[in-house]
Amino acid sequence: MITWMQRHKKWLIITIWISTIAFIGAGFVGWGQYSYGNKAGAVAKVGDVEISQGQLQKAYSRLYTKYNQAFQGNFDEEKAKQFGLQKQALQSLLQQALILNLAESYDITVSDVEIANVLKSQKAFQKDGIFNIDIYKQVLSQNRLTPTEYEAELKKELTIEKTLKLLPVTVSKNEKNIILSMFKIADKINYKLLSLNDIKINIDDKKLKQFWETRKNDFMTNVIYSVQVIKQSPVHKEYDAKKIAQYYQDNRMHFKDKEGKIIPLDKAKEQVVKELDNKSTKDQALRTYIAFKKNKLDASIVPTENNISMTHNQYGAEVLEKISKRSLSAPYMKPVLVANTYYIFKLVKITPAQAKSFETAKAELIPLYVQEAKKNKIHELAAKSVKNFTGTTTDFITVDAADKLKKLTKTEATDFLQKLFVSDKKRNFITLNDGNIVLYNILEQKMLPNTNIKLNGEMNKLKSAIFNEGLIKKLQNMYQTEIYIKGL
Secondary structure, three states: OHHHHHHOHHHOOOOOOOOOOOOOOOOOOOOOOOOEOOOOOEEEEEOOEEEEHHHHHHHHHHHHHHHHHHOOOOOOHHHHHHOOHHHHHHHHHHHHHHHHHHHHHOOOOOOHHHHHHHHHHOHHHEEOOEEOHHHHHHHHHHOOOOHHHHHHHHHHHHHHHHHHHOOOOOOOHHHHHHHHHHOOEEEEEEEEEEOHHHOOOOOOHHHHHHHHHOOHHHOEOOOEEEEEEEEEOOOOOOOOHHHHHHHHHHOHHHOEOOOOOEOOHHHHHHHHHHHHHHHHHHHHHHHHHHHHHOOOOOOOOOOEEEEEOOOOOOOOHHHHHHHHOOEOOEOEEEEEEEOOEEEEEEEEEEEOOOEOOHHHHHHHHHHHHHHHHHHHHHHHHHHHHOOOOOOEEOOOEOOOOHHHOOOOOHHHHHHHHHHHOOOOOOEEEEEOOOOOEEEEEEEEEEEOOOOOOOOOOHHHHHHHHHHHHHHHHHHHHHOOEEEOEOOO
């Protein structure tokens, strides 16, 4: 029966594919060091689609947040490196870019109306069940996003969704029977967990340095952008009744109550004045930018000096991305709104990424060295122990019996069983996703007469995942992928 499972295992592989874009709630996370090639503003290019530093940082931040929630707040940069979050983030963006290229080739587009309808349906931007423009701007600002930036990413997400809907996947009766058969197989096994936590590693500087020599390009300093910054103070003015009335008339749709009805001028006056002040502040920031660019700044305005990099950036990903596209011959950047404040930047120096020395990289190097050394040692131990070990014997269990393997966590048990039931080895060991290893010996096996498993929509999800995996491989052959960062 195990041999049968091995022959049909292509139907049993669930592939992690394109994750849904979920900006809201993903905080700003500082992350690893990269060495950039010729394109400072992009980290990769797939076909005609470029992937920017800012996009990569946001993708990393979203992944970091999800892992941190899964680890109940006990996730850190060391674990992020162990799980390869940087590579995961880049791979998700590369896959999205492949679909976007396909969409472009078929002229698949998303209209402003479609984007607006989705925005109105997102509860994060609603007040009393109705889309609220002020909440929308506030939530985005708290997450260091602008409406333009968020809507551009939303458009990509909708484009991908629309493209995939043109490639429907259906499940045949035979395919359903194959999957259901998997849940009828029951094994009685003897198993033993080998944990990385039980593996002890002595750190030897000589071996550590040898390890570093093979990975120098993985330990780079950040590209540092030295800038001059002008912070625009808020402008508050007195506006006559005529100007207030005219602005209100031109922008009446900005001023609505919780029921979506337009607020009369006498009740909206405070909001109108606030918007006029914001407009005046932006206008003043633009005038300051022009004076800065022409070297005609007022004597009272003194730019401050600052350094911006991937891991030291108080202004957010959008600013870093725009600064990275400037050059010393064109150093000035138009005013950017960051947390309700306008900033004007001038690029004055670029310090390229460089390989860190052994001593400088040592603190980052040690956890990676220990992790790899543990993995090597635990595999050696597993290979020596698998032919003769004493473990725990189970009753007959199926692929969905994770709760019956008491020596493993629920996640480990699920991982182990999924891999066990596609293996063609009676006695062997399985490496889990967390690096731990389970030794096993199948003592008996039988086919159950029936199963109560109801897959419902899971079958379509499974086949869609398999189809998507094939689609990605096909698209990789169609569109050239260039990666401008080392170490991934």
